[in-house]
Amino acid sequence: MSFELHPRLDADCFFIEDLSFSRLLLMNDRRFAWCILVPRLEGLTELHDVPQRKRNLLFQEIETVSRALINATGAYKINVAALGNQVPQLHIHVIARHQDDAAWPAPVWSAGPSEPYPPETAKHEIAVITEALANL
Amino acid sequence: MSFELHPRLDADCFFIEDLSFSRLLLMNDRRFAWCILVPRLEGLTELHDVPQRKRNLLFQEIETVSRALINATGAYKINVAALGNQVPQLHIHVIARHQDDAAWPAPVWSAGPSEPYPPETAKHEIAVITEALANL
Numbered sequence: 001m002s003f004e005l006h007p008r009l010d011a012d013c014f015f016i017e018d019l020s021f022s023r024l025l026l027m028n029d030r031r032f033a034w035c036i037l038v039p040r041l042e043g044l045t046e047l048h049d050v051p052q053r054k055r056n057l058l059f060q061e062i063e064t065v066s067r068a069l070i071n072a073t074g075a076y077k078i079n080v081a082a083l084g085n086q087v088p089q090l091h092i093h094v095i096a097r098h099q100d101d102a103a104w105p106a107p108v109w110s111a112g113p114s115e116p117y118p119p120e121t122a123k124h125e126i127a128v129i130t131e132a133l134a135n136l
Numbered sequence: 137m138s139f140e141l142h143p144r145l146d147a148d149c150f151f152i153e154d155l156s157f158s159r160l161l162l163m164n165d166r167r168f169a170w171c172i173l174v175p176r177l178e179g180l181t182e183l184h185d186v187p188q189r190k191r192n193l194l195f196q197e198i199e200t201v202s203r204a205l206i207n208a209t210g211a212y213k214i215n216v217a218a219l220g221n222q223v224p225q226l227h228i229h230v231i232a233r234h235q236d237d238a239a240w241p242a243p244v245w246s247a248g249p250s251e252p253y254p255p256e257t258a259k260h261e262i263a264v265i266t267e268a269l270a271n272l
Binding site: 046047048050052055056059062063066067077078079080081082083084085086097104105106107109110 | 186202
């Protein structure tokens with residue numbers, strides 16, 4: 001089956017790049033360096049639905065994005081979560097957290113509505129993350 | 137190094153059982169069937185710190201707990217998260233979600249303070265989960 005990004009993820013995020021298994025997105029919320037990995041396999045909803053043969057790769061991509069975010073932002077902590085209560089398509093949040101960010105120490109979902117990037121700032125943030133990925 | 141459970145996890149949770157890699161806990165919040173996996177490897181804080189050789193096992197344990205919770209509670213969705221902003225010891229939340237639960241569709245951390253189980257109810261919940269694990 002062909003992969004199609006859920007329209008809600010498409011609306012809420014910017015495309016960064018396609019990794020081997022997952023599409024990497026940037027959440028349109030300038031308060032956080034907040035990436036989302038979407039495995040490009042149609043019909044996945046739960047983390048435990050990821051086929052055995054793809055699990056190492058997914059774990060590796062979570063690590064890759066985590067390390068890129070740490071290098072790019074000096075993150076104090078990485079939050080990783082597969083929730084999906086509102087968007088059924090499996091997606092994994094990988095979020096750089098700082099002790100002075102808008103939600104700390106609560107999870108980012110407790111911090112009220114997102115604050116969209118101004119367009120040029122989003123482009124810059126995507127470039128910073130892309131470079132950090134390339135430099136790993 | 138010997139494994140020691142972080143005192144905050146010890147205070148907030150009940151022991152269910154030790155799986156091959158992780159200690160399985162029940163969060164003391166009767167509003168949710170909320171399990172926590174704590175890999176029994178001293179010094180882990182980030183998900184990406186889990187050694188390569190243990191990743192399949194951890195993923196398998198997340199699946200095991202997820203399926204047990206689905207079977208035991210009829211969960212509509214499983215939420216999986218490694219946050220650790222408040223407790224540095226790596227721990228993975230595996231939470232059964234229902235469309236009429238106290239936080240739906242928000243993450244459980246948005247639902248205000250936890251509501252402790254009455255002691256007998258906790259024992260019952262632990263027994264239900266233990267049985268669901270045994271019956272997988």
